[in-house]
Amino acid sequence: MTPYLLIAAFLVLFSTVAKRLSSTILTAPMVFLGLGVALNLGGLVPEAATERALHVMAEITLIVLLFLDAARVDHDGLKHHSAWPVRMLVIGIPLCFAFGWVAGWLLLPGWPLAMVALIAAILVPTDAALGDAVISNRDVPERHRRALTVESGLNDGLALPLVLMMAAFAAPAGAAPEGGWTIFAARQVLLGPLVGVSIGAFGGLLLLKAQAARATDDVHEGIGTLALAACCYLAAGAVGGNGFVAAFTGGFAFGAVVRGACAFVYEFTESEGKLLSWGAFLLLGAVLVPEAASSLTLPHLALILVSLFILRPVAIWLSLTGTDADPLTRGFFGWFGPRGLATALFALLVVDDLQADWAEAVLNLAINAVWISALLHGMTAAPLARWFGRQTG
Template sequence: MLAVLMLGLVLVVWAVLARPAQRYSVTVPIAMAAAGLILTNGTHPLVDVEVTGPIVRHLIEITLALVLFTDATEISMRWLRETGRVPMRMIFIAFPLTVLLGFAAGVPLLPGAGWWVCAICAAVLAATDSTPILPMLHDQRLPSGMRHTITVVSGLDDGIAAPLVLLLLAGAVASTDLESVLLELLIALVAGLLTGFGGSRMLSLARERGWTTPEADRVGMLALAITAFAMAEVLHGNGFVAAFVAGLAARATAPHMPHAALQTVSDTATVLSAAVWFVFGSLIVPAFMDGLEWRVFAYAFLSLTLIRMLPVALSLLGSHVPWRERWALGFWGPRGLDSMVLGIIALEQLSGLDADWVADVVVVVISLSILIHGLSARYFASWWDRRSRALAGSAGPSTR
């Protein structure tokens, strides 16, 4: 209970100082990870977190399910049809290239890890999370198309990364049957479609006929996300994939769904995510004090730069996107909650040196990402604005 008390106090302090914190790009992930690092480490830690316990595991699982559902409902099919070439290129070209390049870099830099483990690390870290850079994504000084693309891609690639990681784990663990993994994914697909289409349709009819209230509508959407996850798990499917598919189906069924209907789901995911970031903070010191090899840091640096930036740039060749924006889209792919949970799923099935490699790589990459991406987001927006003004000034007055 002490951990819950400290979590609540830190969140209250952050809420009170949210505006000045935002000015310095101190987001919830940064604040909570820092709190977890400070309060759970040392000779006599104030808070003791049992990371491997069932409570933490269930917390992490339901949090990712809600995040996946929320991300999926933010994807507008109409927007994708109209201007979706850029995000689609990044998903269907850049994402697999990122996994392949991450695997290619892992083979020489993670000796002894094995090809399967290198592929798992690459897939886990290919998933991006826009949460650490939310202040930047709301900054009007940046192009709206670029901000929306980052949000959409971060919502789509984690839905693809989850089944990919499961398939790679089936190959890495001899006791895992590939047919069973495929069956899990099929069950998840059916559960997500049934829940998303059916639940969203019922809620839409209730809105049209005045059977529900705004408050009940918001609770209904939250229950829809939980139901999709739980239904798949009960039927021995994958709850994460089911939650993501349910979100896509819900948005497709109700394209004009009021944004307020998702507020409770979003707020719940934010609070639960804060708890998960607190837990992650407790892992940073043990990981860095465990004698990490320089190879892990080299791989982490490449993962946050060339391994993603180069595939994104290649995927946008021949597009209308300016080169400055292409490199920005490649760089702004923070790793966060999605990679954290997928990494934990991998750790539950791996053992020995394989598990150590995954744990070290994931912790280092996410730690560096929330610092590099999170703290620089606001300054990047200022630089972009100054650079845009300078380019506009050098172009001279319009001749029209």
């Protein structure tokens, strides 16, 4: 019981200083990754049970956050101020992937091109949790914060089909299902959105009718919303689609219908959603980070740093060409594309379909990217946000 007692006590202590820490170079993801690593090094991690817990939490976290992040998107703001986030999503994602593939081909010469493409796709999604100090900082202009919020909310869901397709191409030929991996991936990517949009929109309409009839309240709306995310995931899997894609598209359709009428979506993300995210970072630190860090090689480190410092910034800079984003804004957006839970969870999602040696290499590279990004983006988030606010104020 010792590790659980330590974690509970740590949560109590962290909650008493969390607000003050948010203005420093220490972020919650950094702290909980560090706690997980400390528990591992102290021999306090029950390996078998924790690995099972990590996979379960990874799936639950991914389903819930994909649904709620998409549901929280400001549809009206996106409609009237869409240039920056749409450009970063529609142009920035393909450019990040293409640049990452080329960089991986150059820096990982012994890797098959399909495996390099998978790594490039896994390193595309960004994490709002690691950039929370920027998004929540009132010194940063509202339009800039909204653009980063929309991009980080939709980025992981839009990158997921790309990850699935690359995983299909990277899987060993003998493991291909009937019809081949291409048809399998296409079926998952196509059926998932159909199921998700249908269930999400229906759930949103049902919620509005229940509110109009005064047949529900905030507490029960929250339970129904989480159950709706589960419905999207499970229904898509039942018809051969991808449940994670369905959760994301279902959340987007649900948010488009309810238009802010479900307070739970925002309250959960700011409270219980943070606890879920912290738990995932804790387990990553306890289970995967020590082994991944010990296997970090110079080529892997080079690819991670090039991805963070060059590929994402250049892709975002090019994607915003022709808009009213000034050079400072382009550079700011380009740097704040931290790799976090989505990168780790997507890697965990696909490694079981790969050969054992490549699965370990892909997972370790992804986890190393996460903790390195957590450190670099965490340390720079608050000071750079304040500096940027002064420059644009």
